[in-house]
Amino acid sequence: MSDLVLLLVTGLGLGALYFIAASGLSLIYGLMGVLNFAHGVFMTAGAYAAWLTMGALPAAWPVAVRLGVGVVAAIALGAVVGLVVEVVLIRPLYRHHIQQVLVTVGLSLAGVAAAQGIWGADPRPVDKPVWMSGTTEVLGARLPNDRFVYLLVALALFGGLLALLHLTRLGLVIRAGVENRTMVEALGINVHRTFTIVFALGGAAAGLAGVLYSQYAGAVSPAQGGSLLIFAFIVVVIGGMGSLTGTAVAAVVVGLVQQLANYYAASGVGDLSVVLLLALVLLLRPTSLKGATA
Amino acid sequence: MSDQNPSVGGDGAVLPVLSLDDVHVRYGGSHILQGVSFDVPATGVTALLGRNGVGKTTTLRSIIGLAPRTGRILLQGREIQGLTTARIVRGGIGYVPEDREVFGGLTVDENLRLVDPVRGVDADVVARLFPDLVPRRAQRAGTLSGGQQQMVALARVLLRENALLLVDEPTKGLAPKLVTEVADVLAEVARTTPVLLVEQNLPLVRRIADRVVVLDAGTVVHRGAAADLVADADLTRELLGVSMRREGAA
Numbered sequence: 001m002s003d004l005v006l007l008l009v010t011g012l013g014l015g016a017l018y019f020i021a022a023s024g025l026s027l028i029y030g031l032m033g034v035l036n037f038a039h040g041v042f043m044t045a046g047a048y049a050a051w052l053t054m055g056a057l058p059a060a061w062p063v064a065v066r067l068g069v070g071v072v073a074a075i076a077l078g079a080v081v082g083l084v085v086e087v088v089l090i091r092p093l094y095r096h097h098i099q100q101v102l103v104t105v106g107l108s109l110a111g112v113a114a115a116q117g118i119w120g121a122d123p124r125p126v127d128k129p130v131w132m133s134g135t136t137e138v139l140g141a142r143l144p145n146d147r148f149v150y151l152l153v154a155l156a157l158f159g160g161l162l163a164l165l166h167l168t169r170l171g172l173v174i175r176a177g178v179e180n181r182t183m184v185e186a187l188g189i190n191v192h193r194t195f196t197i198v199f200a201l202g203g204a205a206a207g208l209a210g211v212l213y214s215q216y217a218g219a220v221s222p223a224q225g226g227s228l229l230i231f232a233f234i235v236v237v238i239g240g241m242g243s244l245t246g247t248a249v250a251a252v253v254v255g256l257v258q259q260l261a262n263y264y265a266a267s268g269v270g271d272l273s274v275v276l277l278l279a280l281v282l283l284l285r286p287t288s289l290k291g292a293t294a
Numbered sequence: 295m296s297d298q299n300p301s302v303g304g305d306g307a308v309l310p311v312l313s314l315d316d317v318h319v320r321y322g323g324s325h326i327l328q329g330v331s332f333d334v335p336a337t338g339v340t341a342l343l344g345r346n347g348v349g350k351t352t353t354l355r356s357i358i359g360l361a362p363r364t365g366r367i368l369l370q371g372r373e374i375q376g377l378t379t380a381r382i383v384r385g386g387i388g389y390v391p392e393d394r395e396v397f398g399g400l401t402v403d404e405n406l407r408l409v410d411p412v413r414g415v416d417a418d419v420v421a422r423l424f425p426d427l428v429p430r431r432a433q434r435a436g437t438l439s440g441g442q443q444q445m446v447a448l449a450r451v452l453l454r455e456n457a458l459l460l461v462d463e464p465t466k467g468l469a470p471k472l473v474t475e476v477a478d479v480l481a482e483v484a485r486t487t488p489v490l491l492v493e494q495n496l497p498l499v500r501r502i503a504d505r506v507v508v509l510d511a512g513t514v515v516h517r518g519a520a521a522d523l524v525a526d527a528d529l530t531r532e533l534l535g536v537s538m539r540r541e542g543a544a
Contacts, residue, residue: 172404173408175397175400176397176408180397184408186389187383188384189408192378
């Protein structure tokens with residue numbers, strides 16, 4: 001029983017990380033039709049921004065405070081990077097999907113190479129608040145505290161994005177744009193400004209995902225964003241491109257399947273099982289879990 | 295702000311609200327519009343007619359920048375061909391597309407609040423022209439009937455003050471009763487706002503249009519009074535391939 005509780009909570013925590021990483025990706029594709037392969041670089045940038053910020057702050061400060069400031073720095077840098085990439089690289093290539101893919105893939109490769117050049121290829125350990133390194137006993141299982149943090153952050157992000165989409169004018173324009181962006185423009189709405197804001201939002205969410213994933217892994221490394229991006233893409237495809245709720249459901253399913261398979265089959269089978277799950281969903285339900293085109 | 299009427303020229307003559315001069319549209323290897331030129335007067339309904347595939351919808355889309363075009367397009371005397379679609383629309387053109395293109399996942403009110411964030415379905419024009427939409431404010435537009443969706447599409451553009459309305463086949467696929475309702479709305483709207491109407495329903499054209507422009511193979515082949523065209527069965531058959539006797543009532 002305690003094993004199952006542990007697996008479920010750690011699986012949910014992993015799913016929470018996947019949702020934070022995939023939410024921006026899903027919004028960007030849903031509204032703009034851009035497959036942003038540079039999203040992993042946004043995550044890496046966030047992770048390094050937090051690591052550098054935490055290192056620059058006085059060591060006497062509590063780690064939790066330094067991490068909090070680092071998270072703010074990661075979100076801010078992610079938003080700025082997203083905004084600049086949209087304005088400089090993506091905007092001139094709207095309706096040129098192949099070129100967009102090439103540019104974002106190129107950016108992801110260049111970003112990893114730049115990080116390796118500056119900080120080296122080896123993982124750099126990050127400080128972790130004491131409480132997040134500890135465990136809490138629930139139903140006989142000793143649950144890692146950091147998973148609760150990931151879950152809370154993911155829930156807050158999900159609620160915040162839902163509120164943005166359903167309670168604000170920007171959200172109304174985004175939802176309309178996901179359905180038919182040409183018609184949004186034909187109603188006199190500057191959809192390109194909305195694109196920029198959504199890209200910046202996606203970058204901010206990626207920055208947040210990057211710093212939390214570095215806490216999960218205990219280190220930052222140049223390739224970290226890329227490995228998280230693979231699972232983020234799987235989540236977005238299973239959940240339905242552009243569907244936030246579908247993305248949340250898929251993230252939970254992927255996190256749980258991965259964790260359970262790793263435990264009950266063999267270590268490493270989790271990644272394979274996630275890919276099999278993706279293939280299964282595409283074969284049996286090509287419109288994805290949420291009904292949007294996968 | 296100038297108090298000069300943009301529809302009146304320096305010599306006092308009434309200017310057209312819209313002028314197309316040698317407009318071309320090419321998609322890939324196809325030359326869809328081949329030098330289309332015509333004016334839309336600042337009053338009444340101008341019907342853009344022609345057989346299927348001659349470029350009527352493309353003409354409307356080229357006006358608001360949804361089709362890549364060359365040539366000159368003037369709205370109230372000002373060139374608009376270099377502007378984005380959003381700026382052209384905000385500059386005074388309302389566009390009701392073929393097949394309505396309402397946002398099916400949004401409610402009726404949300405569809406309208408995209409244009410009028412403050413009033414939405416509570417705007418006076420909605421209560422006056424589309425009272426059926428008021429009790430359906432919270433209904434998803436995708437679940438409305440075709441006629442109700444057409445009302446949403448029309449209401450959406452009427453929430454903004456327009457110098458010109460472009461309306462593309464508003465009665466397509468509608469039941470006769472709804473065709474009459476749409477015609478009534480367009481006739482009322484045209485009292486205050488000029489309309490460029492693409493329509494296949496000739497009785498409706500006869501009822502509400504003042505002038506016609508007929509396209510064939512991407513060029514203008516006829517201009518004149520709507521009454522003259524629909525009264526001439528031979529000319530109607532020659533230009534449009536139909537006769538009034540075979541058309542249903544508006």
